[in-house]
Amino acid sequence: MTKKIFKSTVLASAAVLILGVAFVMGILYQYFGKQLNSELEKEARYLAYGVEQQGQEYLEQIKYGDSRITYIDENGNVLYDNTADENKMENHKNREEFQEALSKGKGEAVRMSDTLSEKTVYSAIRLSDNSVLRVSSTQYSVFALILQLVQPVLCIIFVMLIIAGVIASKVASKIVEPINELDLEKPGENEIYEEVAPLLGKINRQNRQIQKQLEEARRNQEEFSIITENMQEGLLVIDPYTMILSGNSSAWRIFQVNEPGIGQSVYSLDRDEDFRKVIEHVLEGKHGNALLRLDNEFVQLIANPVTRDGKIVGAVLLLMNETEKIQRENLRREFSANVSHELKTPLTSISGFAEIIQDGFVKEEDVKKFAGRIYREAQRLIQLVEDTIKISQLDEGENPYEWENVDIYSVARNVCGNLKEIAQKKNVHLYIDGERLICRTVRPIFEEILYNLCDNGIKYNKDNGTVTIHLKDIGNAIQISVEDNGIGIPREDRNRVFERFYRVDKSHSKEIGGTGLGLSIVKHGVAFLGGTLELTSEVDSGTEITVTLPKQA
Amino acid sequence: MATRFERQLEELHVQIITMGSLCEKVIALSAKAIQGEDCAGEVFETDREIDGLEREIEAICMRLLLHQQPVARDLREISAALKMISDMERIGDQAADIADLSKFIDRSVVEIPDEIARMAEKTVHMVTESIDAFVKADLALCRKVIDDDDLVDELFNQTKNKLADLIYKNMDAKAGLDLLMTAKYMERIGDHAVNIAEWVEYSITGIHRNNEHQMGGNKN
Numbered sequence: 216m217t218k219k220i221f222k223s224t225v226l227a228s229a230a231v232l233i234l235g236v237a238f239v240m241g242i243l244y245q246y247f248g249k250q251l252n253s254e255l256e257k258e259a260r261y262l263a264y265g266v267e268q269q270g271q272e273y274l275e276q277i278k279y280g281d282s283r284i285t286y287i288d289e290n291g292n293v294l295y296d297n298t299a300d301e302n303k304m305e306n307h308k309n310r311e312e313f314q315e316a317l318s319k320g321k322g323e324a325v326r327m328s329d330t331l332s333e334k335t336v337y338s339a340i341r342l343s344d345n346s347v348l349r350v351s352s353t354q355y356s357v358f359a360l361i362l363q364l365v366q367p368v369l370c371i372i373f374v375m376l377i378i379a380g381v382i383a384s385k386v387a388s389k390i391v392e393p394i395n396e397l398d399l400e401k402p403g404e405n406e407i408y409e410e411v412a413p414l415l416g417k418i419n420r421q422n423r424q425i426q427k428q429l430e431e432a433r434r435n436q437e438e439f440s441i442i443t444e445n446m447q448e449g450l451l452v453i454d455p456y457t458m459i460l461s462g463n464s465s466a467w468r469i470f471q472v473n474e475p476g477i478g479q480s481v482y483s484l485d486r487d488e489d490f491r492k493v494i495e496h497v498l499e500g501k502h503g504n505a506l507l508r509l510d511n512e513f514v515q516l517i518a519n520p521v522t523r524d525g526k527i528v529g530a531v532l533l534l535m536n537e538t539e540k541i542q543r544e545n546l547r548r549e550f551s552a553n554v555s556h557e558l559k560t561p562l563t564s565i566s567g568f569a570e571i572i573q574d575g576f577v578k579e580e581d582v583k584k585f586a587g588r589i590y591r592e593a594q595r596l597i598q599l600v601e602d603t604i605k606i607s608q609l610d611e612g613e614n615p616y617e618w619e620n621v622d623i624y625s626v627a628r629n630v631c632g633n634l635k636e637i638a639q640k641k642n643v644h645l646y647i648d649g650e651r652l653i654c655r656t657v658r659p660i661f662e663e664i665l666y667n668l669c670d671n672g673i674k675y676n677k678d679n680g681t682v683t684i685h686l687k688d689i690g691n692a693i694q695i696s697v698e699d700n701g702i703g704i705p706r707e708d709r710n711r712v713f714e715r716f717y718r719v720d721k722s723h724s725k726e727i728g729g730t731g732l733g734l735s736i737v738k739h740g741v742a743f744l745g746g747t748l749e750l751t752s753e754v755d756s757g758t759e760i761t762v763t764l765p766k767q768a
Numbered sequence: 769m770a771t772r773f774e775r776q777l778e779e780l781h782v783q784i785i786t787m788g789s790l791c792e793k794v795i796a797l798s799a800k801a802i803q804g805e806d807c808a809g810e811v812f813e814t815d816r817e818i819d820g821l822e823r824e825i826e827a828i829c830m831r832l833l834l835h836q837q838p839v840a841r842d843l844r845e846i847s848a849a850l851k852m853i854s855d856m857e858r859i860g861d862q863a864a865d866i867a868d869l870s871k872f873i874d875r876s877v878v879e880i881p882d883e884i885a886r887m888a889e890k891t892v893h894m895v896t897e898s899i900d901a902f903v904k905a906d907l908a909l910c911r912k913v914i915d916d917d918d919l920v921d922e923l924f925n926q927t928k929n930k931l932a933d934l935i936y937k938n939m940d941a942k943a944g945l946d947l948l949m950t951a952k953y954m955e956r957i958g959d960h961a962v963n964i965a966e967w968v969e970y971s972i973t974g975i976h977r978n979n980e981h982q983m984g985g986n987k988n
Contacts (some may be wrong), residue, residue, distance in 0.1 A: 310987055456775065480782045484790035484902040 217387045224383035225376065232375050237370055240361075248336075250353060252323065258729025259350040264342040264347055273294055282352050285324060287313060289345040307349075314337040316347045332359040387527035391649040398440070448515075449534030455498055455527055457481045469514055469534050481532070485509065493518050497530040512538045546714065553716030557599055557730065561592040568592075581582075595730075602732040605663070606715065609739035616657045623652040623661075623693060629686045630665045634673060643676045643699075645669070652693050654746055655767050661764075664740040667733040668760055675758075676701035689763075692746075696761035703754040712750075713738040737762075773836045777845070778826050784849055784963040787821045788899030791812055791859045795895060795957060798863040799888035802880060802950060811867035822853045841971070848971035852902070855960040859895060862953045862960075867952075869946050881934075883927040887954040891903035892921050892972040894961040900930075902968045910972075913965035920958035927951040 262284060265273040274286055274295050276631075286295040291308025293301045304740035307313050315322025316339035324337045332355065339349040382728055384585035393407050399418060400646055434665070440463075443450050449466030457480045463684065470484040481494060484508065493503040497518035507514045517533040535546045568585045571577055577585055608615070633647045638645050665684070680700050687694040704712055716731040736758075741748045794814040795973075797807045832838060838846060894916050901909035928948060935944040936957050970976040 345859065390914060456778060478786065481777060482782050482789075486785050486792075486899070486903070488793055491786065491789065705835040 217384075220387035220390055221380075221383045224386060225379050228379040228383070229372070229376055232372055232379075235700070236372075240364070242715060248354075251336055252338065254325075255282070255336060255350050255352055256321070256340075256748055259338045259340045259348055259615050262350060262445075263342055263348045267342055279459070282350050285349040285351070287339075287347045289317070289348060291440040294346070310337075311396050312337040312349060313347055315339065316341045316349075328353075332362075342453070419720070436570055443604065447536070449532075450534040451481065451534070452521075452529060453481050453494075453530045453532065453646045457494060460529065466532075466534060467520060469512070470509065491558070492532070494532075497532075498527060500527050506537070507534075512536060512693060513541045514538075550715050553731070554603070557716060558596065561596045561599070564592045565589050565596075599730045599732070602736060604728050605736055606732060606739055608741050609660075609736070612743070614660075614743070616659050618655055620653050621656050621658045621661060623654055623686055623695065625647065626658065626662055626665060626694075627686065630662065630669055631684070633666065634669055637670070638673050638682070641673055641676060642678050642680075643673045644679075645673075645680045646681060647685040648683055650688070652686050652688055654693050654764055656764060660740045660743060664737050664744075664762065665695065665697070667737050668762075671733055672697050672699035672701065675699070691767070694761060696759055697742050698757065698759040703756060703758055704750075704752040709750060709752060713748075773838070773842075776828065776832055776836070776962075777842065779829075780825065780832065780846070782851055783821060783825050783828065784852065785903055787825065787853060787856050787904050788895075788902065789817060789822065790818050791856050791863075792896050792899065794818065794860050795866075795888070798866040798870070799867045799885070799892060801867045802873070802884060802888065804870075804875045808867040808871055810915065812864055815860040816866040818857060820872050822848050822857045825849065825853045841974075842975055844972045848967040852964050852967045857965045859960045863873040864959050866950050866953050869950050873943055873946055874940075878940055878947070880947065881927055881930050883923050883930060884947060884951055884954070887920060887927065887951060888921045890916070890923065891957045891961065894920065895964075898961045898964040898968065901965055905968070905972055907969060907972055910969040912960050912966040914977075915971075917957070917958050920955055924951050924955040955975055 218583070239715045248628065259434050262274070262277075262745070265277075271286060274284060281427045284295070284297045285293060285307070287307050288294055291306040291313065293304040293307060295301055295570045296304060306420075309573070310324070312322035312324040315324070320341045322337075322735045324333075324339075325334055326337070329333050333353050334355075334555065335351050335353045337349055337351040339347050341347055357405050394411065397407065397411075397415070397606050398404065399472055400411055400422070420675040422612050443463035444465075446463060446465055447470040449463065451459060451462040451466050459477050459479055459481050461477060462475060467473075470476075472484065476483060482491065487507060489505045490507055493516055495596070496503040500520045500522065502520070503516075503518045507516050517535070519533075521531060565765045569587045572585055626649050633645060636644065637696060664722040669682055669684065676682065682697065683698045685696045685698065687696075704719060706736060708717075709716045713734050717730050717735075738748060746762055749761040749763070750758070751761075752758040795812055796813045797814065801808050801811060829846050832846050833843075895915050897909055897916075898913045899908065901913060909966075928951065929953075931939075931944045931948050935941050966977055
């Protein structure tokens with residue numbers, strides 16, 4: 216814009232300058248031409264007067280400089296000329312000014328020289344004796360004048376143009392400056408040329424519209440990201456070249472990448488063959504799903520192609536962490552296998568003994584022994600079912616008992632008393648270490664927990680081993696830990712001993728006894744009482760299980 | 769929108785990841801083959817797939833080099849890719865060799881030494897990590913792979929000594945030698961993983977550790 220203003224200003228001033236010069240020159244030329252003519256005429260008249268008085272001698276007397284004076288008789292013969300030899304001059308009868316002077320008393324003529332560079336102006340006067348006096352003067356013609364003036368004029372034009380240029384650029388930038396400084400954010404607040412006002416109004420309207428659209432787009436985006444960010448499932452959108460277009464934080468978490476991999480290929484997240492197959496399929500337009508194994512996690516991948524106008528423009532991948540579900544499924548499967556096994560073993564014995572007795576293969580005196588066995592197995596079966604019921608009760612959160620203030624120390628004493636016999640049989644010593652503690656809890660459940668912990672401590676112990684119950688007050692909670700110096704639990708089993716029917720010793724050996732539900736009952740009981748459970752163990756040197764219960768549940 | 773060049777570069781990237789993933793698969797399969805699983809056929813098939821991919825990636829690299837005349841990092845990445853795929857192709861070949869050998873080892877007669885299983889595990893891990901290093905452009909991982917090679921070399925020496933002992937103690941010498949070959953192939957696969965890691969390192973830093981004085985383009 217500055218350029219344009221500058222250019223037109225310079226052009227306009229140049230045109231004005233040139234035209235001006237031309238006009239002035241034309242006018243001046245004409246003015247001076249006229250002046251010359253009248254001067255010549257005056258001179259001619261003056262000279263004519265002299266010649267009338269004194270004759271030709273008058274002419275010869277005057278030393279006249281500038282003008283050429285010619286005296287011609289009525290026949291056209293030159294009588295006198297102050298610049299040339301009159302004898303050599305031709306007859307002037309046919310000259311325009313001479314004829315005019317003869318007929319009208321005075322005549323005028325203008326003649327160009329051969330080169331057109333000069334013009335000669337003639338003024339002739341008829342004297343009383345019919346002779347003619349002619350005065351002429353030579354001046355430069357327009358062309359010559361122009362030619363002569365070209366250089367100075369060009370110089371002037373040049374200088375003027377420079378001045379014009381400087382001024383034009385200043386003016387141009389001055390005009391443009393406020394336009395450059397327009398605040399387009401707030402077009403209404405600008406004070407500027409009124410010609411620009413409609414434009415500003417338009418911009419203002421458009422600004423508002425853009426603002427509104429942006430706001431809407433941002434809200435949509437926000438809504439979308441709130442939805443996706445709060446999803447547990449991972450969500451990925453990819454383009455047909457497997458490039459990730461967007462994804463939520465769950466997706467990055469599932470693939471265990473720290474920063475969003477937007478713009479990378481989805482294969483950089485996982486390059487497992489199953490995964491690649493699904494991606495390839497989905498980009499061919501087929502719905503796909505697969506169960507991926509990422510380290511120790513199971514992730515269900517569901518992939519859907521995105522089509523627009525019948526063309527595949529990408530795919531949406533949904534990732535669900537199914538680890539827990541699969542683990543639960545495995546657990547359930549194991550549980551049912553275990554439960555049937557545990558129930559079947561005593562039943563088989565019972566049925567076997569009963570069959571032998573029925574068939575009469577048993578001697579009279581042995582029937583009692585067999586009945587005892589059947590009784591023991593039945594007891595075991597009852598114990599098993601009872602334990603299972605206990606666990607399911609705890610599972611369901613049912614509580615047939617009441618919350619009360621319980622003296623933990625006396626419960627521990629009780630438990631020790633109940634287990635004394637078993638402990639003596641295994642030659643294990645029981646100790647209680649700690650003070651009197653009162654805690655609001657459910658007595659039968661707590662007793663069950665402690666009983667099971669101590670029972671395990673005794674069962675999985677060595678000869679002459681010890682089991683110690685530590686009771687500790689830690690402010691608003693109590694800590695009961697049962698420590699033994701028995702066989703310990705191998706590292707890989709530590710997380711699993713609380714599972715139902717789980718046994719470190721897979722043979723489910725009968726010599727130790729128990730249902731495999733003890734620690735499971737402990738776990739559920741502690742959870743029911745609102746406490747936490749902690750296990751530390753070392754193979755061959757002992758196990759310590761610590762239960763922390765809040766004083767006011 | 770990505771330019772054509774970027775698109776092609778990304779395609780190259782994806783193809784290399786695919787090839788890497790096939791390499792992981794092929795050596796995992798060959799390790800299973802030694803342990804007696806019948807998957808040699810799958811190994812050979814995957815090896816052929818790897819060979820095909822090598823040709824394809826080569827073509828992509830050449831197209832990129834000739835049509836786009838890349839410079840600096842892009843050029844490094846493409847040249848590193850050209851070198852990497854030949855290492856990957858070798859990994860495929862060696863896995864196929866291992867699978868081939870596994871057919872002749874009679875597991876009812878000879879017991880496979882633990883070291884071989886551990887070597888297999890370690891090399892699979894190294895290849896996985898070198899591909900990971902490429903995918904994530906992770907320098908630390910490159911260096912870890914390069915350092916891990918010592919462990920595999922050490923395991924190879926142990927295997928060698930153990931096999932020598934076993935053959936001396938009346939092991940079937942033919943089976944022993946086959947097992948030794950298997951171990952050697954594993955060791956070579958480890959070396960190829962190191963090569964891949966070195967090229968990844970080069971494509972990131974512009975310096976290849978084996979010829980720093982020649983390729984230190986960034987320093988000049």
